[in-house]
Amino acid sequence: MTVWFVIAVPLVVMLFALGMERVENRLRHVSVRGEDVEEFLEQAHPDEVRALYGHGIGRALELFRLRRFGGKAAKVKARRTRG
Incomplete structure (x- = not known):
């Protein structure tokens, strides 16, 4: 069970960071x-x-x-x- 947790948490954090980078790029182009x-x-x-x-x-x-x-x-x- 701990092995799944050790594998899943870094993957979730990495996916979240990639998603936030895409949002930031969109906002950068829209900003005034x-x-x-x-x-x-x-x-x-x-x-x-x-x-x-x-x-x-x-x-x-x-x-x-x-x-x-x-x-x-x-x-x-x-x-x-x-x-």
Whole structure:
């Protein structure tokens, strides 16, 4: 019985560590930089703040970037997604 315990515990710990590494890699790509948030808070429009409240920082930053870098086509897309 002890032999199974000695074999199983390291395997379970190793599988858990591998799983957590995959989760960490996914979160690393989804995370938002502090500079982006600071710039957003300084220059956000009311509709972007509403998006922050309703949908989270990801959607709010998407609208913010569309407004700053997108041009006319981005404005049409932003209107389409709001309504």
